[in-house]
Amino acid sequence: MAIVIIRQDGKASQWKALLEKKSQDILIYDFGEEHPKETITMALVWQHPKGSLKAYPNLKCVASMGAGVDFILADSDVSKNIMITRVVDPMLANDMSEFVIACIFSYLKNLPFYGQQELQQRWTRMKYLRKKDVTIGVLGLGELGSTLAMDLQNMGFQVQGWANSKKEAIQTFVGEKELPQFLASTSILICLLPLTKETKNILNKEFLSKLPKGAFVINVARGGHLVEKDLLDLVNSGHLSGASLDVFTEEPLPKDHPFWGHPKIQITPHIASVSSPSSIVPQILENYSRLTKGQPMINEVSVSKGY
Template structure:
């Protein structure tokens, strides 16, 4: 009985070392090394190559090593009849929250504009905005969205959230379902996308949605590149309806050097690093699920295949 790690970001040795240190008795393999494929019962994956799970005939569980699992469903050869788990981690959530708050504060205090002015040697003092005057709308109130909402409240931001089910967070207005999306958007001045990527949310950040935001709204996408229609964002920035965007995720990563986002003065980019799973924090829940798998017990953080998250 063993675990195989399948990922393409160069971090397999880091994860292998952390898992082995925490539980030396469990054989841990990289999919790139020689290993007994028939012994593999759990695959720990992150944006694995399509078809990479096919050789493991005795696989019992696919364990995502991050909060998102859309890449698993995108693998047409993945054994989706097996249990799929994801990471629910407070460290990951806090890292995401800190990143988003940093982006919001830089926007409110004109730091992005001043950076452009600096490059152009322009001295241009601008009126700044205060936290209490801007309503932050969180699109997707899962584990990450809830932590962000609570942190924003501590800073004094008015906060509201939209999700498929009502969330009960004191002083955070909850909008639910398609019928309440327009009301949510019309009163949101900074929109933060934290939705899971599913068939229903692919392309949700489009022109029709942007037009429902107040003129001058700022958009932050830290979820998945597939949520955004790139051309629609560019159009709404260029016509002045949106004042700017903070992006951490893209359709193709790394973003091609020819992409217009690189040179756009109203788009502020980071390289998909808003929050990264910390092995020290995540490994215990991975190993707990492995033990539960062996004992035939219910797994933690199971993904709903109907919802896709």
């Protein structure tokens, strides 16, 4: 039994070294090196090439090296009999919360406007907003969304969430029936949904038009949630006051994309939260141990739900 690491960002060898340092008795391979494919029972992946997993006849588990698993579920070569796991990292949730809170305050205090103004050597003041002036709506109350919602509540923001089930301590709108009410009362919308068949392209013109005029959108989940042209149209028409985007349909963002330089759209290069090796490595090794013993896996994904 052995592990293979499949990544396309040049970091596979780095992760191999980290894992070997923590557990020297496990055979671990970088997918770029020669390795006996029949010995592989676990694949650690991040944005792996589609079809690359079918080379392993005895594969039992595919482990995402991040919180997302949409790229695994999109690979038709992953058998339904293979277990899929993901990372649940408290540090990841805290990093995400801090990033989104920074985006919120940047919007409330007009910091992007002043950044542009500085480059133009202009001295103009804008009216700013306070916490009491906005209602923040969090789409998705999983690990990341719940952490953010609680942090915002503790800071004195008016917060509400939308999810498939009621959550403790957070005002929750549940399911399709309550979605219109949630959107109509949200002035800052934050998307932290998992990317599934149901949520793909959910941030479209019809959906976003249900927000109040002047609402602001933050997407830190997946680029596949957003119909980019629809957002652009709603910002340019004035229905939305702007957006802060960390994820995109195509990454890196193409040089000719209309988001570049748009005065009301702030973009960052998918850096809202980055998985910490110190948190991930113990989870991987624990699950590998469980796999070898035939025990239930931690953070196993429901294929039917998509998360």
